[in-house]
Amino acid sequence: MKRHFRPAMTWLHDWSGIITGWLLFAIVLSGTLSVFRPEITLWMQPELTRQTVDSDQATEAAIAWLSAHASDSPSWYLDTATPRAPFTLAFWSDKNGYTQRPLDPVTGSPDGLRDTRGGEFFYRFHFELQLPYPWGRLLAGIAAMALLLTLITGIIAHRRFFADFFTFRPGKGQRSWLDAHNLLGVIALPFHLMIAFTGAVTLASLFFPWSATALYKGDTAGMQHDLNPAAIERPRSGTAAPLAPFDAILHTAQQHFGKTGIAQIAVVNPGDRAAVITMTAGNEDSIGITSHTISFDGPTGAILAEHIERRPAIMTYNVLYGLHVARFAPGVTRWLYFVSGLILTALIGTGLRLWTVSRARKVSHFSTILVARLNVGFIAGTPAAFASYFLVSRILPAGLADRAGLEIRCVFLIWGALLVFAALRPVRKAWPEILTLAAAACAAVALFSAPWHRAVDAAGAIIAILLAASFTFAARRSSLKNRII
Amino acid sequence: MATTRYRSDIAIRTLTGIAGGYLLAALLSVAIARWLPLPRIEASAAGMLAGLLAWPPLMMTAFAIHSLPRLCAGFALAGALLAVLSFWPV
Numbered sequence: 001m002k003r004h005f006r007p008a009m010t011w012l013h014d015w016s017g018i019i020t021g022w023l024l025f026a027i028v029l030s031g032t033l034s035v036f037r038p039e040i041t042l043w044m045q046p047e048l049t050r051q052t053v054d055s056d057q058a059t060e061a062a063i064a065w066l067s068a069h070a071s072d073s074p075s076w077y078l079d080t081a082t083p084r085a086p087f088t089l090a091f092w093s094d095k096n097g098y099t100q101r102p103l104d105p106v107t108g109s110p111d112g113l114r115d116t117r118g119g120e121f122f123y124r125f126h127f128e129l130q131l132p133y134p135w136g137r138l139l140a141g142i143a144a145m146a147l148l149l150t151l152i153t154g155i156i157a158h159r160r161f162f163a164d165f166f167t168f169r170p171g172k173g174q175r176s177w178l179d180a181h182n183l184l185g186v187i188a189l190p191f192h193l194m195i196a197f198t199g200a201v202t203l204a205s206l207f208f209p210w211s212a213t214a215l216y217k218g219d220t221a222g223m224q225h226d227l228n229p230a231a232i233e234r235p236r237s238g239t240a241a242p243l244a245p246f247d248a249i250l251h252t253a254q255q256h257f258g259k260t261g262i263a264q265i266a267v268v269n270p271g272d273r274a275a276v277i278t279m280t281a282g283n284e285d286s287i288g289i290t291s292h293t294i295s296f297d298g299p300t301g302a303i304l305a306e307h308i309e310r311r312p313a314i315m316t317y318n319v320l321y322g323l324h325v326a327r328f329a330p331g332v333t334r335w336l337y338f339v340s341g342l343i344l345t346a347l348i349g350t351g352l353r354l355w356t357v358s359r360a361r362k363v364s365h366f367s368t369i370l371v372a373r374l375n376v377g378f379i380a381g382t383p384a385a386f387a388s389y390f391l392v393s394r395i396l397p398a399g400l401a402d403r404a405g406l407e408i409r410c411v412f413l414i415w416g417a418l419l420v421f422a423a424l425r426p427v428r429k430a431w432p433e434i435l436t437l438a439a440a441a442c443a444a445v446a447l448f449s450a451p452w453h454r455a456v457d458a459a460g461a462i463i464a465i466l467l468a469a470s471f472t473f474a475a476r477r478s479s480l481k482n483r484i485i
Numbered sequence: 486m487a488t489t490r491y492r493s494d495i496a497i498r499t500l501t502g503i504a505g506g507y508l509l510a511a512l513l514s515v516a517i518a519r520w521l522p523l524p525r526i527e528a529s530a531a532g533m534l535a536g537l538l539a540w541p542p543l544m545m546t547a548f549a550i551h552s553l554p555r556l557c558a559g560f561a562l563a564g565a566l567l568a569v570l571s572f573w574p575v
Contacts, residue, residue, distance in 0.1 A: 008548045149541040197537075204537050210511045211518035211532030214571070215525045226526035313527040317534065 006156060013153035014355070018371065020146040021352045022378040027129070027143055028348060029382055031199075032341030033122040035326065035334055038085030041118025042456045044393045045087070045102060048113065049454065053086040053105040056250045059265065061108030062088040063246045069109075070094060071271045074236075078265040081105050087113075089120075115403040116393055121411075122386070127203065130412070134206055141203035147196040155189070158182055174357045181350040184343050191340040192347065198324035201317065227314070230293040230307035234274045241273040244301030249277060253294055256306065257281040260292075263327070273299055283327040288318035349379045373430075377422035380434035383471070385415035387441035387464075394448040432479035439471035494553060502547030505560045510540040512567035519571060 033040065042048055058081040066076050070092045077091040087102040090110075100120060101110040117124075128136035155161070168179045185192065205212070216223045224231060253262050260282040269275045275298020280290055288309065295304040309315055322328055326337050356372045359365070392410040396403055418437075422430045442464045449461035514536030518528040550556040 004551050005549055009545065012545065012548045145537075145540060149544055152541060153545060200537055201534070204533050208511065208514055208533045208536040211514040211536070212529040214515045215518055215529050223526065223529070226524070311524070311527055313523065313530040313534075317530045320534075 006159075009153040010157035013150055013157045016146050016153070017150045017348075017351050018355050020143050020150070021348055022374055023129075023139070023143050024147055025345060025348045025352070025378050026382050027126055027140060028147075028341060028345045029386065030122040031126040031195075032338060032345060033386065034119065034126050035338045035341060037119035037123050038082070039119065039456045039459070040122065041089075041102060041116075041120065042085065042087075042454070043390070043449070043460050044116045044118045045113055048087055048102070048104075050086055050105060052083070053081045055081045055261065056247070056254070058086075058088050058103075058105035058108070059250060059262070060246050061106060062090055062103045063108070063243070063267070065103060065108035066090065066092060066267075067243065067270065074269065076265075076267045076270055078267075080262050080265065114398040115400075116407060117404045118393075121389065121408055127199075130408075137203050137206055141200060141207050144196055144200035144203065148193070148200060151185075151189075151192055151196055154185060158185070161186065174354070174360075177350055177354050177357050181347065181354055184347040184350060188340045188343045191337075192344050194323060195340075195344065198320045201320040202324050228290065228293055228307060230295050230305040231278060232276050232295045232304050233268075234276060236269045236272050237274040239273040240271055241275070241299040243267070243270065243275060243277070243298050244296075249279075249296050249301045252296075252301075252303070253279045256294055257292060260284045260286070267298070269298065275299060276304065283322065286322070287328045288315055288322040289325065289327065290318060352379060369427075372427045373423050374419075376427055376430045376434060377419035380431060380438055381415060381418035381422060383467070384418055384434055384438035384441055385411055387438060387445055387467075388414045390445045390460075390464075391441060391448060428478075432475045435471050435475035435478060439468045439475060442468035442471060497553060498547045498556070501556060501560055502544040505564070506540050506543035506547060509543055509560065509564055509567060510536040512564060512571050513539050516567050516570035519575070 059078065062078055063076075066073075070076060073093040075092070079085070079089040081088050087105055088108070089100065090103050091098065091100045093099070100117070101115070102113055102118070103110055104113060124130075127140040129139055130136065131139065168176070168183060170176050212223055221233060224233065250262065257279075261284070262279050263282040264280040266278040267275065268278070277296040277298055279294050279296070281292035283289065283291075291309045292307070294306045296302065297304050309318060326334065329337060352371070352375050356368060356375060359368045389407065389411045392407050396406060400406065418434055422434065425433070446461040446464040446468065449457040449464070452458045452461055514532035516532075517535045518532030521528040521531055523531065547556060547560075550559065
């Protein structure tokens with residue numbers, strides 16, 4: 001059996017990689033951008049120039065505005081303002097269904113802030129793929145499992161694991177691509193394995209619900225209660241009652257949470273006597289998510305329940321989840337996540353590219369041509385389409401109706417157009433053309449960051465210039481002679 | 486013809502790995518959840534994570550074992566054992 005093991009695993013690596021590679025490329029790239037989700041939202045909101053914000057005052061302003069304008073919504077969900085994201089991000093239901101908008105930290109109102117999904121677009125796309133529930137999440141979960149499988153089989157396929165770490169032979173065609181692929185894989189291997197597994201964990205309840213089904217036998221409410229004993233669910237009473245003064249509730253929560261502060265606030269049944277306010281502590285001193293939760297009675301402000309997570313299995317789950325979403329991460333760690341994410345994106349890209357490079361002699365085969373064309377469309381087209389999102393966001397007039405929806409439609413229109421272009425155009429021409437387009441789009445993002453006053457604009461411009469330089473380099477390399485495919 | 490045989494071999498292994506592997510992983514998650522002496526929510530979470538960890542190695546096993554009959558027998562046996570553990574009335 002030993003004789004067959006490595007070839008079998010290599011075969012599995014190649015095939016699981018090629019089947020899920022394009023989807024994973026888009027998932028990993030959007031996930032990498034999601035590391036800077038609040039910063040991207042801020043970049044797309046040039047009106048938000050305030051540097052420091054009092055989180056509690058911003059929350060109070062948001063609650064006051066929602067009480068006046070969204071009292072019909074069955075619930076409100078708030079991500080509180082932080083130094084990274086100096087605005088309250090609110091999620092509520094209006095006559096058009098659920099909407100998510102940043103609220104001004106002083107007025108508590110979304111008016112005056114342009115309608116954009118900001119960084120939330122990449123974050124949602126990363127695991128929902130713009131598909132209806134649950135299909136996008138299922139697909140993303142399966143893709144995460146496939147990534148884990150491809151990584152493990154890749155380690156087995158890789159014969160000289162540590163020796164090759166110091167090997168890079170540029171300009172030698174297939175050999176160079178394999179060297180690059182190996183190097184990218186080994187250099188951030190712990191990150192790759194961690195992010196693939198924890199990514200699957202975040203969606204696990206969707207495709208491995210069976211243990212909970214077997215033990216709870218359909219008692220969803222009971223399971224929800226056990227999962228977080230401080231999450232109180234009670235039906236609307238029908239009797240109106242205003243919320244208790246919010247500053248006192250915030251003060252109590254801050255005292256209980258200590259220096260981690262309040263990260264999330266849910267108000268269920270606002271304006272009703274059965275209103276419940278649930279606050280979740282921040283992530284600054286714990287990797288795991290939802291480590292501390294408190295529920296308040298809406299009309300009185302009395303504490304209904306408090307829960308500090310100490311149960312080993314749930315804590316393991318929360319820590320794995322927390323490792324993936326990295327809300328705990330201080331600045332340096334966040335940059336490491338971003339760079340490692342780019343390395344994983346490049347790992348997948350080089351892997352896809354190797355498929356065609358190693359089959360260059362079978363250039364006339366339909367499958368090789370199909371893979372080559374999809375490679376151009378996805379590897380060069382996805383970054384170009386994602387960069388165009390930033391441009392569209394700056395170009396569309398601020399007051400446009402359904403502006404947020406229009407932005408996202410533009411991204412998919414551009415992405416689709418690039419995929420069609422890559423499908424029709426000769427491959428060796430399409431590579432430099434779309435890569436040049438991606439470079440130009442990134443350079444334009446740097447220009448549109450003007451006047452570079454805010455930190456996010458300056459940092460965004462620097463990243464965009466670095467990416468533009470990389471795409472220019474790639475475009476030049478790809479237009480060199482003697483390239484067959 | 487060798488290619489037909491090769492293709493059916495691949496097809497059976499893929500099906501065994503994906504569907505059979507998923508089924509075994511799901512049964513494992515239920516069996517663990519039912520027999521761990523922990524509160525319900527803890528046991529559910531532990532079982533779910535175990536299932537998640539089990540699926541990729543099972544997929545690899547479907548391609549690592551050279552003899553197809555032995556592979557299918559092994560998966561069937563493991564499935565039967567886990568099914569008994571999962572559905573045994575307690």
